[in-house]
Amino acid sequence: MTDASMDNPTPARSRSLSQTDPNTRRRNAAERRFRAYGMAAILVGLFFLTVLFVSIVRSGLPAFTRTVVTVDFTLTQEQMDAAESELFKTKAYSNLFIASLQEQLQQRGMTVEFDEAAIERLLGKVGGTLRAHYQANPDELSQPVAFELAASSRVDGYFKGRVQRETLQDSRFLQLSDLDLVDALEEAGIIKQAFSWAFITGADSGVDNPGGAGIGASVVGSFFMMLVVLVLSLPIGVAASIYLEEFAPQNRFTDLIEVNISNLAAVPSIVFGILGLAVFIQFMHLPQSAPLVGGLVLSLMTLPTIIISTRASLKAVPPSIRDAALGVGASKMQAVFHHVLPLAAPGILTGTIIGLAQALGETAPLLLIGMVGFVARGYPEGFVEGFTEPNSAMPAQIYTWAARADVSFYEKAWGGIIILLAFLLTMNIIAIILRRRFERRW
Amino acid sequence: MSFVKLTASTLAIAAVSATAAAARDQVQIAGSSTVLPYASIVAEVFGENTDFPTPVVESGGSSAGLKRFCEGVGENTIDVANASRKIREKEIKACADNGVTDIIEVRIGYDGIVFASQQSGPDFAAFEPADIYNAIGATVVKDGELVANPHQNWSEFNSDLPDAEIAMFIPGTKHGTREVFEEKVLLQGCEDTGAVAAMEEKGMDEDAIEDACFDVRQDGKSVDIDGDYTETLARIDANTNGIGVFGLAFYENNTDKLKVATMSGVTPSTETISTGEYPVSRPLFFYVKKAHIGVIPGLQEYAQFFVADEIAGPSGPLANYGLVSDPELAKTQDAVANATTMGSGS
Numbered sequence: 174m175t176d177a178s179m180d181n182p183t184p185a186r187s188r189s190l191s192q193t194d195p196n197t198r199r200r201n202a203a204e205r206r207f208r209a210y211g212m213a214a215i216l217v218g219l220f221f222l223t224v225l226f227v228s229i230v231r232s233g234l235p236a237f238t239r240t241v242v243t244v245d246f247t248l249t250q251e252q253m254d255a256a257e258s259e260l261f262k263t264k265a266y267s268n269l270f271i272a273s274l275q276e277q278l279q280q281r282g283m284t285v286e287f288d289e290a291a292i293e294r295l296l297g298k299v300g301g302t303l304r305a306h307y308q309a310n311p312d313e314l315s316q317p318v319a320f321e322l323a324a325s326s327r328v329d330g331y332f333k334g335r336v337q338r339e340t341l342q343d344s345r346f347l348q349l350s351d352l353d354l355v356d357a358l359e360e361a362g363i364i365k366q367a368f369s370w371a372f373i374t375g376a377d378s379g380v381d382n383p384g385g386a387g388i389g390a391s392v393v394g395s396f397f398m399m400l401v402v403l404v405l406s407l408p409i410g411v412a413a414s415i416y417l418e419e420f421a422p423q424n425r426f427t428d429l430i431e432v433n434i435s436n437l438a439a440v441p442s443i444v445f446g447i448l449g450l451a452v453f454i455q456f457m458h459l460p461q462s463a464p465l466v467g468g469l470v471l472s473l474m475t476l477p478t479i480i481i482s483t484r485a486s487l488k489a490v491p492p493s494i495r496d497a498a499l500g501v502g503a504s505k506m507q508a509v510f511h512h513v514l515p516l517a518a519p520g521i522l523t524g525t526i527i528g529l530a531q532a533l534g535e536t537a538p539l540l541l542i543g544m545v546g547f548v549a550r551g552y553p554e555g556f557v558e559g560f561t562e563p564n565s566a567m568p569a570q571i572y573t574w575a576a577r578a579d580v581s582f583y584e585k586a587w588g589g590i591i592i593l594l595a596f597l598l599t600m601n602i603i604a605i606i607l608r609r610r611f612e613r614r615w
Numbered sequence: 616m617s618f619v620k621l622t623a624s625t626l627a628i629a630a631v632s633a634t635a636a637a638a639r640d641q642v643q644i645a646g647s648s649t650v651l652p653y654a655s656i657v658a659e660v661f662g663e664n665t666d667f668p669t670p671v672v673e674s675g676g677s678s679a680g681l682k683r684f685c686e687g688v689g690e691n692t693i694d695v696a697n698a699s700r701k702i703r704e705k706e707i708k709a710c711a712d713n714g715v716t717d718i719i720e721v722r723i724g725y726d727g728i729v730f731a732s733q734q735s736g737p738d739f740a741a742f743e744p745a746d747i748y749n750a751i752g753a754t755v756v757k758d759g760e761l762v763a764n765p766h767q768n769w770s771e772f773n774s775d776l777p778d779a780e781i782a783m784f785i786p787g788t789k790h791g792t793r794e795v796f797e798e799k800v801l802l803q804g805c806e807d808t809g810a811v812a813a814m815e816e817k818g819m820d821e822d823a824i825e826d827a828c829f830d831v832r833q834d835g836k837s838v839d840i841d842g843d844y845t846e847t848l849a850r851i852d853a854n855t856n857g858i859g860v861f862g863l864a865f866y867e868n869n870t871d872k873l874k875v876a877t878m879s880g881v882t883p884s885t886e887t888i889s890t891g892e893y894p895v896s897r898p899l900f901f902y903v904k905k906a907h908i909g910v911i912p913g914l915q916e917y918a919q920f921f922v923a924d925e926i927a928g929p930s931g932p933l934a935n936y937g938l939v940s941d942p943e944l945a946k947t948q949d950a951v952a953n954a955t956t957m958g959s960g961s
Contacts, residue, residue: 261925262664264932301663342870345935379659380652381936458691461643462671543643546673547655549662550641563641563671576674576843578652578868583845 229590236588239369239384240324240332242296242358245317246273248307253314256304263300266307270299270322278358285357286350294351295364297323297384323371323384324364326581328355332366335580372588377549377570383581386574388589390551394464394544394564395533395596397553401468401560402475402532407525409472410479417480418487419509438477445474446538454542462543462563470542471532478531482524486517519611526604530597536568545569567593639690642670642917646680646697647791648843649726649862650899653933654697657921660932665920667913672697674843677791681902685710688906694914696902699726699791707957717905717956721918722947723927725939727863727888728795728895731873736855737777739769741877744894746773748804750781751837753830761813764832779856785831786860787841795897796860797829800878803894848872863888864937888939896939905956918951 193201248269256265271292278287299322307314323329327347330336341349358364375387421427449470453459459466490513498508539545544565553559565573567589574586644654654672662669673680677698684696685706702720710718730747732739749755749772755764769776786792805811805828814824831837840847840859847859848869859873863883866873875883879894887893901921908915920926922944927933929940941947949955 259925260664260920260923261660261931263660264925301659304663336871340871344867344870346867379656381656381932382659454691455686458689460639461691461693462673543645543671543673546645546671547651547658548671549655549659549669550671551669576648576845578844578865580869 229587229594232584233587233589233591235333236372236585236591237369238333238366239371240329240364241321241367242274242324242364243319243321244270244274244277244363246270246303246320247315247317248303249315253307263298263304265300266303267293267296267298267300270303270320271296281361283354283357283361285353287354291348291351291354294345294347295325295328295355295358297325297329298379298382299323301382301385321367323382326383326579328364329384329581331355333584372585373592376551377547377565377573379547379549380577380579380582383579383585386582386585388567388570388585388592390549391565391567391570392592392596393552393559394467394548395566397464397559397564398468398471398566399529399533401465402472402529403525405469405472406475406479406528410476410525411483411521413476414480414483414487415509415514418484419513420505434477434480438481441537442474442535443537443540445470446541448473449538450541460561460563462546462548462565463561464544464564464566465560466542467539467544467566468560470538471535474535474538475528475532478528479521479525482527483517483521486520486524487513489520490516516613519607523604523608526600526607530600530604533596533600534568534593536566536572539566539569545572547573567596640912641668642695642911642914643673643693644670644695644697644901645673645675645683645693646695646901647677647699647899648674649677649699649790649792650697650723650901652864652936653723653899653938654901654921656932656936657917657926660926661913661917661920665913665916667916670695670913670917676789678789681706682709684902684904685713685715687713688715688904690911692904694904694907694911695917698900698902699897700794701898701900702902702957715904715906719903719905719918719951719954720957721901721903721922721951722898722941722943723901723921723938724899724933724941724944725888725896726899726937727883727885727893727939728792728799728897729861729863729866729875729883730858730878731851731861731866731875732858733851733855734872734874736857736874737779739777739779739858739874739876741775741880743773743807743879744800744804745807746776746804747783747800748808748810748828749773751783751785751831752801752805752808752810752828753832754810754827756809756813759813761810761817764834764836767836781836782854782857783837784840784847784850784857784859785837786847787839789841791897792860792862795895799895799897801831802828862937863939867937885934885937885939889942898941899938903951905954908954915951915954919948922947922951924948 252269256262256269259265271289275289275292302322303320306318306320325347327336331352336347338349338352341347341352343349355364371385372387374389375385376390377387378385417427417430449466453466453469454461494512494516495508498512499505503511536545543563548563548565550563553562553564571586571589571593574582574589577583644658651672651674658670658672661667677700680693680696681698681702683693686692702718707718710716730739730742746769749766750769752764754761755766757765766772766781768778768780770778785796802825810828811824814827819827838850840850844861844865847861851857851859852872861873863885866875881887881893883893888896901918903914903918924944925931927938927940927944931940934940
């Protein structure tokens with residue numbers, strides 16, 4: 174028996190599937206390695222996503238709270254008249270408020286030493302809010318009104334841990350002794366942190382007034398721009414792609430158009446901004462800094478994206494559908510509009526939403542048409558004004574805040590990013606839902 | 616059919632755009648990023664205190680702003696250009712070529728330029744213009760010879776300075792701050808180090824010497840920052856040895872991160888700048904198109920509001936933010952009230 178086995182020096186390779194030979198093992202190992210690489214790639218991606226997400230949320234969340242001073246304040250008609258007669262009216266209002274607060278604190282018998290200047294350092298710019306309130310509600314004169322007004326950015330920083338006693342250097346913005354007053358006021362419940370509706374609903378504010386800055390107005394600006402983009406680029410884009418895909422003859426000319434559309438999709442967005450400045454503002458005399466012009470520029474940018482995705486989804490509709498429609502006597506146009514377009518609609522909508530989301534996050538083209546900068550008009554007065562009145566856009570607002578000296582604006586920039594991301598996420602989810610719901614596969 | 620509806624809405628948008636070409640009701644401002652904070656403070660307060668809408672203030676640098684200012688007269692051009700330097704002859708000519716002939720120059724105050732480094736970085740406490748020139752000038756004097764800048768460390772040419780690598784972040788050429796930096800620091804340093812004398816010996820004429828003095832080394836030791844001061848701050852944050860050029864107001868807002876160095880022995884502050892002791896300061900301006908006054912509502916009111924004692928004066932919000940107020944503000948107020956244009960005998 175042993176001889177017999179020795180006669181066979183090269184044992185036949187096991188052909189059994191349950192036994193692995195070295196070659197198979199090598200191949201399997203290669204596959205396992207490849208899977209591991211894939212997993213590693215995904216993990217690295219997830220890791221960076223988490224880092225990004227955590228850092229955005231951590232830096233941005235403080236923007237949603239602010240430090241407020243809650244005080245009852247009474248303004249008499251005479252005081253108002255006196256304040257209104259000055260050039261710097263809001264300063265007069267603010268002085269009245271400071272005097273009133275000082276009086277109230279003295280009556281309470283605070284143990285901490287303070288003076289008028291210290292109170293002024295604690296408060297943000299309150300004059301504008303006060304004047305606006307009494308202009309809108311003149312019937313509230315001469316009676317106590319409970320105000321919740323923003324504290325100064327340094328005091329806000331003290332509550333959020335940006336400003337610390339150990340590292341604080343006395344300056345005209347804040348002194349170490351002021352922090353004792355802040356602590357005492359916090360104990361008395363006069364100064365506290367509250368959710369900042371002003372950040373979500375407000376408009377931009379001057380560089381010395383971070384407490385009053387909000388992103389709301391620029392959300393509205395972005396909304397009107399997206400409306401223009403949608404209304405212009407969807408019909409134009411869809412019409413262009415239907416013609417190119419279904420009707421146009423295949424010749425040199427349509428080839429040229431196709432190549433150009435693909436090229437346009439790859440053009441840097443700032444180029445569209447330059448074009449927009451030259452054509453819409455300098456030639457057509459449309460208003461500067463207006464969402465209308467912003468929307469027009471972004472439409473130019475979004476059109477190629479929409480055309481490309483629409484053509485792809487039209488192509489994905491099988492020719493048998495067209496043939497069947499034509500076979501029962503439909504005209505070419507009926508075949509397209511009754512059968513092909515409805516089937517391609519989910520793809521078209523997905524492409525449009527992704528194009529819009531891209532346009533929503535775009536800053537560069539807006540730089541040149543005056544939407545990046547200090548645009549603090551607040552909400553437009555009406556629908557038409559929404560297009561023509563100067564406004565900013567979300568990414569432009571974030572960019573502007575990030576460039577400001579006061580650190581609390583930096584925090585607001587991160588907060589703005591959270592809101593922008595929320596919008597982008599919502600749009601992408603809508604796109605996914607549409608695709609899931611209506612997409613048909615053949 | 617939905618297509619008809621969409622076409623109809625397109626037409627509606629077109630109609631809206633047609634009506635949009637109606638009169639602009641807000642003041643449109645662009646220019647220096649140094650003046651931008653002040654202009655935005657004034658714009659906000661102006662909107663709050665008057666019935667005029669809040670002006671729109673864009674940034675982009677003095678040169679870019681003045682270029683747009685000089686594009687012509689009309690509603691599609693800006694009304695006010697902010698500048699951190701005086702308008703140049705060349706720019707006045709470009710303006711005139713495009714029909715912008717009557718320009719009102721308004722000086723709003725002074726701004727100091729400070730040299731600051733990371734709070735926890737090496738001890739950069741005192742600079743002289745000569746140190747800065749030795750650090751980043753393209754050609755410097757070494758052992759009596761004019762050579763391409765060989766310096767790697769600050770202590771190589773001044774033993775009082777720390778033994779740290781040279782890394783300076785200076786404003787890019789489109790900023791008005793660069794010009795002041797060149798004239799008040801580089802040129803001064805060029806003279807103090809004897810580079811000017813050495814160049815004269817070589818027979819260079821005055822313009823060539825000035826150009827050579829303004830030349831900054833290109834080997835990465837000096838970095839031009841084209842963005843805002845926040846970009847400079849970010850670069851300093853990332854580089855322990857970095858020295859940045861900032862406006863006084865920006866530094867004062869970030870004292871927890873930055874420490875400032877003295878220049879020629881003087882600590883920068885609003886006081887030392889207003890007395891003229893601190894050497895590196897410059898006036899800030901804005902320029903108003905006279906042709907737009909009366910056409911754009913609120914333009915003259917904005918200019919007058921800006922320079923009013925309550926705003927630009929020593930106790931106003933601008934001074935509180937870091938502007939060094941102009942001792943001759945009353946003269947500026949008169950000029951704005953009378954809309955006195957440049958070159959009309961003022």
